[in-house]
Amino acid sequence: MKNCAEGQARLPCLREGERGRAYRLNPDSTLTPNPSPSQGGRGALLHACRKSCLSVALFALAACASGEPIVTAMPVAMPVAQPCKVAMPEAPAWPMLQIQRDATMFTAVRATLAEIELRRAYELELEAAVKACH
Numbered sequence: 001m002k003n004c005a006e007g008q009a010r011l012p013c014l015r016e017g018e019r020g021r022a023y024r025l026n027p028d029s030t031l032t033p034n035p036s037p038s039q040g041g042r043g044a045l046l047h048a049c050r051k052s053c054l055s056v057a058l059f060a061l062a063a064c065a066s067g068e069p070i071v072t073a074m075p076v077a078m079p080v081a082q083p084c085k086v087a088m089p090e091a092p093a094w095p096m097l098q099i100q101r102d103a104t105m106f107t108a109v110r111a112t113l114a115e116i117e118l119r120r121a122y123e124l125e126l127e128a129a130v131k132a133c134h
Contacts, residue, residue: 084132084133086129086132086133087129088126088129089122089125089126089129091122092118092121092122094115094118095110095111095112095114095115095118096108096111096112096115098111099111
């Protein structure tokens with residue numbers, strides 16, 4: 001390469017076949033042509049990077065240009081709360097409610113002891129019904 005004008009500070013003059021080629025500025029203010037991608041080196045890496053970026057961009061554009069999106073329904077398993085369908089046990093006839101007002105102390109104590117046992121059994125039935133729901 002030669003300088004085109006002597007008055008210009010080392011500006012290179014490009015020959016006819018050198019237009020469009022990339023040049024590198026050296027520390028001594030001279031220009032040297034970059035190696036072509038076929039010669040390897042940094043130019044080949046840049047060329048490969050451009051090529052892959054361009055192909056990714058074209059693929060993305062092609063994906064966006066396709067027709068309507070395909071929508072598919074997929075079953076999803078989620079727990080749903082269900083109402084409890086366990087029959088509640090009926091309350092027994094409480095013995096203390098059935099004794100007469102003029103009953104003896106012996107009769108009242110017997111009715112109280114019987115009611116305690118009935119309450120224990122009824123509570124066990126209620127607990128079983130609650131556990132069946134959970």
